[in-house]
Amino acid sequence: MVTIIKTSHSIRAVLNYNEQKVNASVAECIGAGNYPSDVDKLSPSLKLNRFIKRLELNENTKRNSVHISLNFDPSENHSKEKLMDIVTTYMDKIGFGNQPYLVYQHHDAGHPHVHVVSVNIERDGKRIDLHHLGIRKSEPARKEIEEIFGLVKAQGSKEKQQFILNPISTGRIQYGKTESKKALSNVLKMVLNDYKYSSLPELNAILKLYNVLADRGSENSRVFQTNGLLYRILDDKGKPTGVPIKASDFYFKPTLKFLAEKFKKNEERSPSDKRRIKNVINFTLNGNKIIPLTKLATLLKDQGIDTVFRRSSEGMLYGITYIDHTTKNVFNGSSLGKEFSPKAIEERCGLKPTDEEKKEQIQDRIPSRELLIEDLENQKNTLTIPNLVQLLDVLIRAEYSSDYLPHQLRNKRSKRRKRGFSNN
Known part of the structure; x- marks a missing residue:
């Protein structure tokens, strides 16, 4: 069995998701815990009101709802009664045995699973701590329940990846296809x-x-x-x-x-979240000397990171945003450091020369004085006046600038202007 816990700010959203599945005939509400009536007598509004009344006892708690999925091996086909026994035992062991909860059996996946909806506000208004609930209580409970009910055991994280709890459908919206x-x-x-x-x-x-x-x-x-x-x-x-x-x-x-x-x-992010995305980008770039930005985006997407490039109307890249779906973080490139900014990424992709490379390219294009003088000697019999003028201009350009004026003279000119004198 694999258990997945999601916490939420909105009990309405979690409940609506499951009720919509029921309306679409791909799920059914098979049980309720700590409700005053049997589940077949509960209307959607009665289901919600039970949760709302409990949440009103502590309005300071914002993340107050839990959405749990219990996922079973495809070979297992448990009756509704056994599923409810499993859920009841599980909720007791994680500290939610006295909380109101609803159990939905879903039929829209390749493996049997149920969803459990509940809140973490107790009858006295105190809240149940949700921090690391999965590690602290859910994992030990899962292992015990596998032994108690003879369930197929989850062997590791790879099996967990098969069962992704998607509280809400997140496909790209196509206008006109749905309301x-x-x-x-x-x-x-x-x-x-x-x-x-x-x-x-x-x-x-x-x-x-x-x-x-x-x-x-x-x-x-x-x-x-x-x-x-x-x-x-x-x-x-x-x-x-x-x-x-x-x-x-x-x-x-x-x-x-x-x-x-x-x-x-969200201004302050976990250092580990930043470190993960930086490590993935660095690893991807270090193995590629020249890589188009589109290829970089594809490689990062394989690691669960979407990359959004922002360009000006002239096509200049001026912004990059990274979306890490693993840690659920969005980072502007420059917030990760200079080496992840648009300019740096283009340089690291080999698409744009660095400042040092630009200097070297300019130096390579300018011939040395020795070569120019040697060329002048070789062509002195054939050199035309215009070419000679151009050549001499190059030779003396680095030593003379028509804009240059000694510092002392600049000060004097400035004082003369202030006193109303003319330079003519």
Whole structure:
């Protein structure tokens, strides 16, 4: 068995995801823990209200919801009763036995699995610590349950990769294929809560992967002047299409004020997160002397990093944003260090000479004085007046500049002007 735990700021989002699966006939709610009624008598609103009432006991806790998936080997086919016994035992062992929770069996994957939805606020208003819940409690519980119920054991991390908990569908939005607000809502709930970004451009770097744009409008627009925010769907060419939707129209309110709090919170990142992405980029570049930027982006994507290049209308590269889907971090290139800035990356890819190489190239193009004098001797019988003038100009250029004026004279000229004297 493989267990995956995701925490969330929005119990509505997690519950809606599972209920949408039920409505699509690819899942069913098979049980409930610590609810006053049987699961078949619970409407969606009753399911949600039980959670909301508990969360109202401690409104200071922001990350207050858990979404757990228990994944079984494809060879296992457990009854609903056994699945509920497994879930009940698991919830007891991780400290959620007295919490309200709902259990959904999903049928839309190649392996049997259930999703469990719950909150971490207890009856007395205290919160259950979610920090390292997987390592501290879930892993020991998983191993015990495998023995108790005779389940196929998870052998290691490779098996875990088979079971990815996707609370929300995150495919690229195609305008007209699904209802716009619903499609935008799904992407926003996933990106806004799961990724770390410290500016609107960084956020948009992720959103554009899903054909979404957070738009403040032009500086003269009413939206911008009132600190409003619009969310737009983009077409395959990255152009806005359809009718934009106000941030305030979504029930989870992803407004500019909400984002500002996120930006401030994410200003400081974990050193290990920065170190991982820097190591991957360095390793990729060190093995390639000359590599096109498109090839670099492909190689980084294989390591779970999307790269967004920003160019001017003339095609000049002026910005790079890296999106690490492993650590869920977005970094502007320059924030990682000078060697990850646009100019440095082009140089490291062999696409642009370094400052030292530029100097060497200039030096290589300028012949030495000795060679010029030797050439003058060899051509003295055939040298024309214009060519001679040009040659002499090159010879004396480094020693003479018509713009040069001794420092003492410059001061005197400046004083004479101040006193109203003329230089003529």
